[in-house]
Amino acid sequence: MKLLILLIPIWVFVTPLLSAPVDVTPQPPSADPVLPTEKGPIFQISSDKDAPSPGVAEFKVVHHQDLNKKILISLIVASTLLAGILLFISCFWIYRLKTRKKSVEQRHQKGEPAKGLSWGPIMAKFPSLKTVGKKGLVAVIEYQSLVAATDNFNEKNAIGEGRSGCVYKAQFSDDVQAAVKRTHGGDQDAEKEFENEVDMLSKFQHQNIISLLGYCIHSNAQFLVYEMMQNGSLEFQLHGPPRGSALTWHLRMKIALDVARGLEYLHERCNPPVIHRDLKSSNVLLDSNFNAKLSDFGLAIAGWNLSKSNIKLSGTLGYVAPEYLLDGKLTDKSDVYAFGIILLELLLGRRPVEKLEGAQCQSIVTWAMPQLTDRSKLPNIVDSVIREGMDLKHLYQVAAVAVLCVQPEPSYRPLITDVLHSFIPLVPIDLGGSLRIADSALSISA
Structure with missing residues (x-):
C-alpha cells in the first residue's frame, strides 16, 4: 500500500508525457488553412534552396525532436526515482525483518512465547511463582513454589475433585491466587491427557477458555x-449447597451464552477445529463475576469425523451423544448435544442423570422432552429459583434451542454458531448480550 502511494505522483507526472505524439516522420505538404501563408516562415532556414512548403515540414521535425528529448529525460528521471524508491523500500523491509527476528529471539531468551499466551503480564502478578524453564509456550513452574502456595497441598485448600485429580487453592501473595490441579502419573492415559491439555491450552486465547499459567x-x-x-x-452452583440460589434467570442465560462462545471458538476459529469431548457442568468454571470459562481439555481432539477405531470412547454419562456412545462417531455435533444437556440443567435445576428407586436411573432428556414442547407444562418444571423472574417468551425460545441440541440425530442439531446468535438477544447488554431491559439498575449481583 505504501509503495502504491509513492508511485502515484510519478505516474501522474509521466502519464501526460507518454500520451504525447512521438511520430517524427516528416509530413507531406498540405494546404492547412491554419498555417500562415502570407508572412515568412517562423524560423529562418540557413539554406537558400529551401522552399516555403518544405520549411513547414522541417519545422515539424524540429518540434518532435525537442519533444522526444523531453520524454527521454523524463523517463530517465522517473526510472531513477522509481529505482531509488524500490531500493529504499527493499532495504527498509529487510531491516524490519531483521528487527522482528531479533525481537522474537529476545522473547524466547526471556521465556516469553512469540505466539499463544503472553506470559510477561501474567507472571508479573505472581512474584513468588518461580519458573525453572519453558516447554513450548508454557512456563515450567518450580515444585517448591507450589508446595508453599498450597501449604503442602493441605486438605483445607482443596476446592474440587475431578475425574483426573484434586484441585487446590494456591496463595502466591497477599492478593494473588491460582488453582493447582494435581494428578498422579504412572497411568499411560493420564499422562496423555496431561500432555494434551498442556498442548491445547498453550494455544488457546479466548475470554471463555480457562487460562493455563504453567505446569510442573x-x-x-x-x-x-x-x-x-x-x-x-x-x-457446584446448581447442584451443590447453593442449589442455584445465586443464579438468576439472566445470569443463567449469560452462562449459556459464554459456553456457546467458548464452543464456537473451538469449532469455528481454531485450526484445525477442536472437539472438547467432555463438556459438562463441572467443566464450566465461573469467576467472581460469573463469567463462564471452559476447562479440562485432556480429552479434547482436533479434527472432525473421527471413527471408533482410532479413538478411545470417553466422556461422562448423561452428556455423551447417542451416536458417539453407540457408533463411536464423534463430530462437533457431539459437543452441541452436551451443550443441550447443560442448557437443560440451567433451566430445570436437575442433574443429567438421576437415580430412581433401586438401581434404575433416568436421564434428564427422557424426563423433560415430553414437557419441553408443551407450553402449558413447561413453566411448571422450571427450576423454582428462577420461576418468578423469567420471561415466558424467552423461556419458550430457550427450551426450543435445548430440544434441538439434544436431538438423537446429529444432523438435526444446530451448529454452535446458530445457537450463539440465538442467545445474544436473550442476555442483557450489561451481561454481554444485546437485550435492553427497563430496569437499568440490573447488575451481575441482581
Missing part, C-alpha cells in the same frame, strides 16, 4: 496451574 512434573505427580475461578464450577 515432580516425581510421579503432575501439576497444572490455572487462573483462579472464585465461584467454582457450574455443577
Whole structure:
C-alpha cells in the first residue's frame, strides 16, 4: 500500500508525457488553412534552396525532436526515482525483518512465547511463582513454589475433585491466587491427557477458555496451574449447597451464552477445529463475576469425523451423544448435544442423570422432552429459583434451542454458531448480550 502511494505522483507526472505524439516522420505538404501563408516562415532556414512548403515540414521535425528529448529525460528521471524508491523500500523491509527476528529471539531468551499466551503480564502478578524453564509456550513452574502456595497441598485448600485429580487453592501473595490441579502419573492415559491439555491450552486465547499459567512434573505427580475461578464450577452452583440460589434467570442465560462462545471458538476459529469431548457442568468454571470459562481439555481432539477405531470412547454419562456412545462417531455435533444437556440443567435445576428407586436411573432428556414442547407444562418444571423472574417468551425460545441440541440425530442439531446468535438477544447488554431491559439498575449481583 505504501509503495502504491509513492508511485502515484510519478505516474501522474509521466502519464501526460507518454500520451504525447512521438511520430517524427516528416509530413507531406498540405494546404492547412491554419498555417500562415502570407508572412515568412517562423524560423529562418540557413539554406537558400529551401522552399516555403518544405520549411513547414522541417519545422515539424524540429518540434518532435525537442519533444522526444523531453520524454527521454523524463523517463530517465522517473526510472531513477522509481529505482531509488524500490531500493529504499527493499532495504527498509529487510531491516524490519531483521528487527522482528531479533525481537522474537529476545522473547524466547526471556521465556516469553512469540505466539499463544503472553506470559510477561501474567507472571508479573505472581512474584513468588518461580519458573525453572519453558516447554513450548508454557512456563515450567518450580515444585517448591507450589508446595508453599498450597501449604503442602493441605486438605483445607482443596476446592474440587475431578475425574483426573484434586484441585487446590494456591496463595502466591497477599492478593494473588491460582488453582493447582494435581494428578498422579504412572497411568499411560493420564499422562496423555496431561500432555494434551498442556498442548491445547498453550494455544488457546479466548475470554471463555480457562487460562493455563504453567505446569510442573515432580516425581510421579503432575501439576497444572490455572487462573483462579472464585465461584467454582457450574455443577457446584446448581447442584451443590447453593442449589442455584445465586443464579438468576439472566445470569443463567449469560452462562449459556459464554459456553456457546467458548464452543464456537473451538469449532469455528481454531485450526484445525477442536472437539472438547467432555463438556459438562463441572467443566464450566465461573469467576467472581460469573463469567463462564471452559476447562479440562485432556480429552479434547482436533479434527472432525473421527471413527471408533482410532479413538478411545470417553466422556461422562448423561452428556455423551447417542451416536458417539453407540457408533463411536464423534463430530462437533457431539459437543452441541452436551451443550443441550447443560442448557437443560440451567433451566430445570436437575442433574443429567438421576437415580430412581433401586438401581434404575433416568436421564434428564427422557424426563423433560415430553414437557419441553408443551407450553402449558413447561413453566411448571422450571427450576423454582428462577420461576418468578423469567420471561415466558424467552423461556419458550430457550427450551426450543435445548430440544434441538439434544436431538438423537446429529444432523438435526444446530451448529454452535446458530445457537450463539440465538442467545445474544436473550442476555442483557450489561451481561454481554444485546437485550435492553427497563430496569437499568440490573447488575451481575441482581
